Structure formats: C-alpha cells, structure tokens
C-alpha cells in the first residue's frame with residue numbers, strides 16, 4: 001500500500017484486503033491529458049495528411065506566387081498576401097482535423113476507452129482543445145511566416161514601398177482566425193460526434209454565408225441583413241486580416257480587424273461552452 | 285468490490301436495465317450472464333460512469349466511478365475490442381491511454397508482454413485479427429494494474445486457444461485478489477470460468493449465486509425410458525403408470541420418455557408390473573445450458589412464434605404426452621406441487637421442463653429446492 005499512499009484514503013482504505021498494485025498512483029492532472037493528446041494527435045495519419053496539405057497549399061501556392069510577382073506588385077499589398085491563396089483552401093484542412101480530433105474517437109468507440117481511463121471528461125476535452133489549438137496555430141503560423149518572409153526577402157526592392165509591422169500583426173490575426181475555425185470545428189465535432197456531419201457543418205459555415213449574403217442583398221427587404229452577412233463572414237474575415245482590400249459592396253465601410261476576430265471568438269466560445277456542457281452530461 | 289443498488293436505465297420507452305441490485309466481490313471471477321440485449325453492456329457502461337443511470341446507483345470500492353481519485357489505477361475495463369483507432373499503432377494506442385493517468389511508459393511494454401502482443405506493438409490496429417484486438421483490449425484494461433476488472437464478452441469470436449487463455453487470465457487475476465466481472469451470453473463458458481454467477485434477463489436479476497449452487501439447483505436429473513419397439517401402446521401404458529406413481533413424464537422427439545421424480549428402480553418395477561418391456565432405462569442430467577435457456581427464455585427479446593429460427597431456441601422440443609393431460613393438467617401451481625408429486629427435481633419445482641411464466645416463478649423454485657430431498 002505504500003505506493004498508493006498518496007491516493008485519497010477513502011478509496012485506498014476500502015480495498016477489502018484485495019489486490020494492491022506497486023505502480024505509482026498520482027492524481028491525474030491536465031498535464032497527463034496533454035501528453036496523451038499529443039501522442040494521439042501525432043500517431044495517426046490523418047494529422048499528417050491534413051496538416052501536410054495545409055503546409056503544401058500555403059507554402060506551395062505562396063512561394064509560387066512570390067516567384068511570379070515583382071517588387072512593384074507589393075506596393076499596395078502586404079508581403080504575407082501570397083500566403084492567403086493557399087490558406088483559403090488550407091483552412092478547410094484545419095477544420096477537418098479539428099472535427100476528426102474528437103469525432104474519430106466517437107466513430108471508433110475509442111471515446112469509451114478514453115473516458116473509462118479518465119472519467120473527468122472536462123480534463124480530457126480541455127487537453128484536446130489545447131493540443132489541437134497549439135498545433136494548428138503553430139503549423140499555420142509557420143507556413144504563413146515562411147511565405148511572408150520569402151516575399152519580404154526576395155521582393156523588397158524600392159518599388160515595393162513601405163511595409164510596416166502592422167501587416168505582420170494582421171497575418172498573426174489571420175493565423176489565429178484559422179486556428180479559431182479549427183477549434184470551432186472541434187467543438188462541432190464534440191457536439192455532433194460524427195465526422196461527416198461535423199465536416200459538412202463546418203464547410204457550410206464557411207462557404208454558405210458569402211453566397212447567402214449575396215442572395216439576401218438582392219431583395220430590398222433583406223438588403224441590410226445581406227450586406228452585414230457579406231461583410232462579416234469567414235472568408236471575408238480572413239481576407240481582411242491578411243491585409244487585402246475587403247471590397248465591401250457599394251463602398252460601405254469595412255469592419256475593423258478586431259471586430260472580425262471578435263465575432264469568431266464569440267461564436268467559438270459559445271460552441272466550446274456548449275461542448276463542455278454537453279460532453280459532461282451526455283451518455284457515451 | 286462493485287455494488288449496484290436498484291440500478292435502472294431507460295432509453296426512451298425501452299427499459300434496458302430494470303432495478304438491478306448485486307455485489308461483485310474481490311477474489312472471485314463473477315460471471316454476468318444473460319441473452320443478447322438483456323442489458324449486460326448497459327450495466328457495465330453504468331458501472332464505468334459512461335451512461336448515467338435513470339435510477340439507482342453503482343459504486344466501486346464505495347465511490348461512484350467518476351469520483352474515484354485515479355480511476356484507471358482502480359478499475360480497468362474491456363467493453364469493445366474494436367474501440368480503437370484503426371490507424372494508430374498498438375503501442376501508441378496503449379501509451380496514449382496510459383499517459384492519461386500518468387502511468388509510466390514501461391508499463392505499456394509490460395502489458396504488451398502479458399497479452400503476448402510484443403511483436404505486433406508497431407502494427408496499426410486496423411490489421412489486427414479479432415483475437416489480437418481482444419488481447420489489445422485486455423492490455424488496455426490491465427494498464428493501470430487495477431484492483432477491479434470488467435470484461436464485456438471477452439471471448440466473443442476467439443478460437444479455442446484464445447478462449448482458454450482468457451479463461452486462465454481471468455482466474456489468475458481473481459486469484460491475485462482482484463475483483464473480476466465478466467459478461468457473457470454463453471452459459472457453457474461461464475460455468476467453466478466463473479465462481480459466481482449473476483444471471484439477468486430483460487434487465488432484471490434472475491439469479492445470483494455461486495456457480496456450484498447454480499449447477500446443483502438448475503441441472504435437474506431425469507431418467508430416459510425407451511419402450512421396446514418404441515410402440516405407442518407400451519408408451520401410453522407405462523406413461524400412465526409412471527404418472528400415477530407420481531412421476532413427471534415428457535416425450536422426446538424420437539419417442540423416448542423423459543421421467544423425473546421417480547428413482548430408476550421404481551421405474552423398472554412399474555414397467556415390470558404393467559408388463560411393458562424396456563429397451564432403455566438410463567440416468568441423465570439436463571445440461572446447464574438447457575437450464576439457463578429455460579431460465580432466460582421468457583426474457584429473451586424478439587421471441588416470436590412465427591420466427592423461423594424459433595426452434596433453435598428450443599434445443600429439444602419436449603411434448604406433454606396425451607395421457608398426461610387426463611391424469612393431471614400440465615400446469616400446476618407451485619405451492620401445490622409437493623402434494624401432487626414425489627420429489628420434483630430440484631430447481632424446477634412443479635413444472636420440470638416447462639418454461640417459467642415469468643422470472644418471478646424461478647425465485648420460489650430457487651428458494652425451495654435446498655430443503656427438498658434429492
């Protein structure tokens with residue numbers, strides 16, 4: 001019993017004289033769950049495929065674009081702009097990985113094994129959010145930085161004009177934006193517990209609003225709503241954060257970067273909260 | 285020690301587990317037996333805090349599972365061998381589960397060795413055979429070197445060698461003083477593995493006793509009597525005489541008679557007195573499997589009379605012969621049984637080889653039998 005001395009007395013005292021094990025019995029904490037999630041994330045191929053395609057898209061298309069452009073092209077756009085093209089598609093990979101991180105556990109039934117080993121579900125879910133979020137942010141930031149720095153090094157002739165720190169901050173915001181979309185996808189995956197369903201919802205969430213907004217602007221009654229939707233949606237937010245002119249229809253003022261990010265933070269926070277409430281209560 | 289009190293789980297209108305109360309004690313293999321759909325897996329999920337009981341509660345060493353300070357170090361479970369990510373290698377799978385509770389990495393290699401999967405450690409689990417999957421599931425359950433172990437149908441789909449291995453492992457784990465709770469829908473398997481049996485049907489407790497008691501209470505003895513030439517005349521004459529003498533007679537499909545409640549010499553005497561020649565007079569025991577099926581039959585789900593496979597549930601369709609009805613209505617109230625018959629076979633009370641109308645019918649039978657002469 002010496003090894004298990006640091007366990008709660010209530011549990012160890014009632015061993016009924018049965019078996020006692022020589023293994024240490026630490027109280028499990030978030031750090032343990034983080035290590036476990038890291039192992040899980042790095043030991044499946046879907047991680048390699050999704051993040052690999054993100055890097056390939058952003059860096060591949062980005063570097064190609066940098067090579068095709070001259071310094072003069074960067075007069076009115078930031079150096080990170082070439083990264084945006086790949087990111088428009090690459091963000092889908094982040095979302096797919098976000099959904100899969102949790103839905104694959106439900107799909108295979110692994111979640112029961114996980115929650116049997118760690119019944120404190122919120123610890124497990126938090127670890128998923130943290131590990132996935134950190135990895136998604138790191139990979140996104142790394143690929144964007146690679147493209148941006150390539151452009152800044154190769155195309156910094158006098159024709160490129162002035163480039164301030166602001167555009168790098170914007171790119172950082174853009175990477176955060178994509179990461180948040182991934183975190184939102186993870187929350188959706190935890191809520192619907194179904195890979196295809198979760199991915200479909202996320203695709204709809206990202207691709208539908210621009211179309212829907214355009215349709216709504218077509219009718220006089222819904223014109224105002226339509227314009228708002230056209231200005232505030234995921235692709236627009238990303239374009240804007242990456243420092244490209246967000247051509248609001250009929251020249252209406254574009255929302256601030258912070259407003260775009262803030263909106264996604266709010267939506268993601270709601271979904272994450274819902275996932276905590278539901279996962280804690282629901283039968284698995 | 286697992287303790288369930290009034291455990292109930294409803295899924296909508298369907299009651300999967302219905303007021304179950306039982307205890308699973310350390311140092312024994314406790315079998316959890318019931319037909320498919322009787323609520324075994326649901327009960328196990330409730331024990332593990334995965335499903336929330338509709339009513340009642342279940343504790344492990346006095347605490348609800350989700351309140352155990354380090355659950356994995358106290359309880360290990362194999363619910364479903366396929367519950368792994370097929371794309372993950374076996375060792376990575378085990379490592380990720382071990383890390384959840386800070387279990388040292390060397391323990392992963394240890395359990396791989398215990399279940400004999402060292403050579404498959406680097407293999408993706410997608411390519412695992414059923415038996416390897418079960419071994420991996422058992423390895424996962426053993427990671428925390430827990431005091432309480434739950435296995436849901438661990439031998440399903442295993443070959444005889446694998447079954448033997450699992451059986452020995454269970455016994456060994458129990459011998460080390462652990463609480464081992466194993467579910468199965470196969471009586472034959474549990475009779476060999478478990479020291480104690482908890483039988484459920486349609487979510488209700490049907491029986492909770494040691495395997496030895498279960499066998500003595502439920503495998504009734506009978507005599508098989510075959511009349512010379514297998515002719516119906518001799519059969520009727522002898523059958524009537526046996527019934528009058530207090531025996532219970534059922535007819536087997538091939539015409540042989542199954543007699544309970546009379547000793548072999550007495551049957552022989554009666555045959556001699558009625559002038560019926562015999563070709564066979566042999567002692568038998570009904571198999572445990574039969575007893576289990578009779579016990580749970582009334583609680584088997586989806587039983588329908590026009591099911592083409594219905595006869596599969598009735599291993600030997602026994603019939604009540606004609607003369608039986610003249611002498612005595614086949615269904616006798618349990619409380620009058622003793623006065624009508626000489627010692628009825630233990631455990632089957634007044635209605636040997638007939639289905640109990642409801643699980644409740646079995647309860648008095650189980651209680652009466654110990655006092656009854658055998």
Ligand SMILES: Nc1ncnc2c1ncn2[C@@H]1O[C@H](COP(=O)(O)OP(=O)(O)O)[C@@H](O)[C@H]1O
Nearest residue numbers: 295298300318319320321322323324325326327
């Ligand atoms: N999540 C669920 N939703 C609805 N019904 C369920 C669910 N889980 C089990 N059941 C039902 O409860 C009953 C008991 O199932 P189960 O516990 O799996 O039985 P067993 O493991 O003994 O075969 C079955 O009728 C099954 O259909």
Ligand SMILES: [Mg+2]
Nearest residue numbers: 324325436437
């Ligand atoms: Mg089951």
